[in-house]
Amino acid sequence: MAVVEFETPRLKEYPVIPILQAGAMAHSQPFAAAAPIQKALGFPGELVEDWQEQAIAKMGELLGKYRSLKVYLDTCVHCGACSDKCHYFLGTGDPKNMPVARQDLMRKVYRRYFTFTGKYFPKLVGAEDLTREVLAEWYTYFNQCSECRRCSVFCPYGIDTAEITMAAREIMDSIGMGQKYSNEIIGKVHKIGNNLGLPGPALEDTLAGLEEDIKDATGADVKLPLDVQGAEVMLVTPSADFFSEPHVESLIGYAKVFHQAGISWTLSSHASEAGNFGLFIGNYEQMRSISMRVREAALELGVRRIAVGECGHAWRVAYSFWNTLIGPFDFLDQNYPVPQHICEVTYDLIRRGALTLDKAANDHRIVTFHDSCNVARGSSMGNMPRGQFIIPREIIRACVNNFHDMAPESIYESTFCCGGGGGLLTDDLIELRVKGALPRMEALKQVVDEHGVNFMATICAICKAQFGKVLPYYKFDMDMVGGVHQLVSSAIRLGAKQ
Amino acid sequence: MAFELNGNTYETDEEGYLVNLGDWSEDVAGFLAQQEKIDLTQNHWEVVNFLREYYNDYQIAPAVRVLTKAIGKKLGADKGNSKYLYELFPYGPAKQACKIAGLPKPTGCI
Ligand code: SF4
Numbered sequence: 001m002a003v004v005e006f007e008t009p010r011l012k013e014y015p016v017i018p019i020l021q022a023g024a025m026a027h028s029q030p031f032a033a034a035a036p037i038q039k040a041l042g043f044p045g046e047l048v049e050d051w052q053e054q055a056i057a058k059m060g061e062l063l064g065k066y067r068s069l070k071v072y073l074d075t076c077v078h079c080g081a082c083s084d085k086c087h088y089f090l091g092t093g094d095p096k097n098m099p100v101a102r103q104d105l106m107r108k109v110y111r112r113y114f115t116f117t118g119k120y121f122p123k124l125v126g127a128e129d130l131t132r133e134v135l136a137e138w139y140t141y142f143n144q145c146s147e148c149r150r151c152s153v154f155c156p157y158g159i160d161t162a163e164i165t166m167a168a169r170e171i172m173d174s175i176g177m178g179q180k181y182s183n184e185i186i187g188k189v190h191k192i193g194n195n196l197g198l199p200g201p202a203l204e205d206t207l208a209g210l211e212e213d214i215k216d217a218t219g220a221d222v223k224l225p226l227d228v229q230g231a232e233v234m235l236v237t238p239s240a241d242f243f244s245e246p247h248v249e250s251l252i253g254y255a256k257v258f259h260q261a262g263i264s265w266t267l268s269s270h271a272s273e274a275g276n277f278g279l280f281i282g283n284y285e286q287m288r289s290i291s292m293r294v295r296e297a298a299l300e301l302g303v304r305r306i307a308v309g310e311c312g313h314a315w316r317v318a319y320s321f322w323n324t325l326i327g328p329f330d331f332l333d334q335n336y337p338v339p340q341h342i343c344e345v346t347y348d349l350i351r352r353g354a355l356t357l358d359k360a361a362n363d364h365r366i367v368t369f370h371d372s373c374n375v376a377r378g379s380s381m382g383n384m385p386r387g388q389f390i391i392p393r394e395i396i397r398a399c400v401n402n403f404h405d406m407a408p409e410s411i412y413e414s415t416f417c418c419g420g421g422g423g424l425l426t427d428d429l430i431e432l433r434v435k436g437a438l439p440r441m442e443a444l445k446q447v448v449d450e451h452g453v454n455f456m457a458t459i460c461a462i463c464k465a466q467f468g469k470v471l472p473y474y475k476f477d478m479d480m481v482g483g484v485h486q487l488v489s490s491a492i493r494l495g496a497k498q
Numbered sequence: 499m500a501f502e503l504n505g506n507t508y509e510t511d512e513e514g515y516l517v518n519l520g521d522w523s524e525d526v527a528g529f530l531a532q533q534e535k536i537d538l539t540q541n542h543w544e545v546v547n548f549l550r551e552y553y554n555d556y557q558i559a560p561a562v563r564v565l566t567k568a569i570g571k572k573l574g575a576d577k578g579n580s581k582y583l584y585e586l587f588p589y590g591p592a593k594q595a596c597k598i599a600g601l602p603k604p605t606g607c608i
């Protein structure tokens with residue numbers, strides 16, 4: 001891999017606001033999407049000639065479509081409450097990574113072209129032309145926001161920088177300035193069915209191998225069914241669950257839960273991906289067409305329920321957008337949540353006493369839980385307030401004897417992003433990813449030192465991959481991260497109920 | 499991007515992955531490994547060859563579990579785990595070994 005020279009931040013005893021380092025991350029940009037990748041999504045292959053005009057027209061279109069965007073750009077009073085709330089600012093010290101500064105990159109252009117004072121007295125209100133330099137800054141710093149929405153929790157006006165980032169990326173895509181990682185992946189979903197590019201036969205072979213592994217390990221015939229017509233539940237899960245460690249351990253966990261509860265279920269080769277990077281690039285049409293595969297697969301297989309595996313942003317899209325994007329779901333069983341998170345499935349079974357869980361099987365683990373941003377700040381669970389925080393923790397407590405939460409300012413709705421969300425989980429941004437993980441690593445170190453925590457559970461494929469990569473930079477073991485259903489998988493007793 | 503080897507030019511993407519699968523040869527693998535600061539031993543070759551065979555059959559690199567199982571069978575059960583694969587390919591068996599094997603980089607949340 002290209003050798004990137006940078007220093008991993010030192011873990012401090014308690015978090016402090018970093019000394020400002022202007023331009024510290026000005027060099028960090030993701031690879032641009034090449035023409036074929038762009039064109040496959042209907043975007044121009046390269047920067048169009050009249051890019052400025054088109055970008056401003058697109059901005060006007062978005063301002064008309066999303067009232068919230070205009071409100072966010074109008075209402076900020078520059079109070080500074082958000083400025084030290086972004087993990088990328090805390091990890092890099094680059095003032096442009098303060099959420100308000102990130103917003104201002106768009107705000108100054110908005111003022112110049114869409115407000116009276118900005119049009120006639122630009123200097124008075126800090127309005128600026130959309131120049132090439134400004135556009136380059138957009139590409140740099142709107143690709144240093146993981147759209148985690150932490151800043152919005154602390155803003156007295158609820159201004160959501162994530163939405164501004166999404167709009168900026170949408171504008172850039174529309175003039176031919178796409179980001180390789182996200183756009184290449186979206187192309188694969190349409191062409192092959194999932195982010196990985198895992199074709200049906202490979203998926204089938206992988207699942208058969210996993211069934212063998214489970215049989216060897218437990219003696220039980222736990223199945224991982226694919227494209228089974230008339231199954232009760234269709235599970236849509238991130239394709240990383242098929243491919244990677246530790247993700248696959250959770251996939252095995254889901255399979256054991258369905259097996260033990262006697263619920264017929266299936267995966268789908270047509271919808272072999274829960275992730276939806278359409279969200280990350282702020283493109284409604286992509287979000288819709290990627291989601292549509294799920295509806296099509298559910299109808300085709302004739303299932304009664306749709307469950308979603310451990311994937312943070314997929315759950316946000318499913319919970320908050322599916323109904324509008326691909327509803328109505330009147331063909332599904334209305335006695336269950338539509339859609340249903342796998343944690344809701346398991347939690348419900350635990351409460352009904354349908355699973356036997358042996359906590360001692362996890363006694364080698366001292367566990368903490370990392371709330372994933374899209375679950376924490378973009379969804380809920382269990383039809384109860386704060387269910388998205390309560391349910392995963394209740395499952396963990398049912399499976400382990402040793403659990404310790406991290407510092408309150410780093411969990412629940414104040415959780416820190418893993419540092420790799422929002423379409424930034426790519427090697428070309430490794431410096432940003434390592435530095436952006438700093439606040440989470442500091443909170444983790446505290447519970448490691450105080451309680452000997454050796455396992456951080458999470459319910460997001462991106463978080464798992466990101467931590468697996470960055471933990472070693474902070475001298476932690478990469479195996480420290482894993483899934484909630486990995487813990488379920490260890491604890492669950494298979495076979496007849498005693 | 500591109501590199502030269504024995505008078506031939508090989509096209510790569512931004513990250514050094516071969517653009518044309520057909521360009522791969524053992525010499526090319528040796529060169530790519532060198533770039534990664536890896537000395538290819540027999541055990542590295544077992545992994546590289548398995549990746550290529552699997553890709554040939556399935557048009558994708560094998561999942562980590564599939565790979566560890568296959569390597570365990572070839573090199574002994576004590577080597578059939580991702581820890582061992584990380585010893586061979588410190589930047590991650592999926593990405594680094596794929597590069598040396600001349601396969602495209604696996605994408606997604608991995
Ligand atoms: S949404 Fe998250 S990453 Fe983006 S500016 Fe706010 S805190 Fe930072």
Ligand code: SF4
Nearest residue numbers: 076077079080082155
């Ligand atoms: S907290 Fe809200 S109002 Fe205050 S500077 Fe940040 S975005 Fe503006």
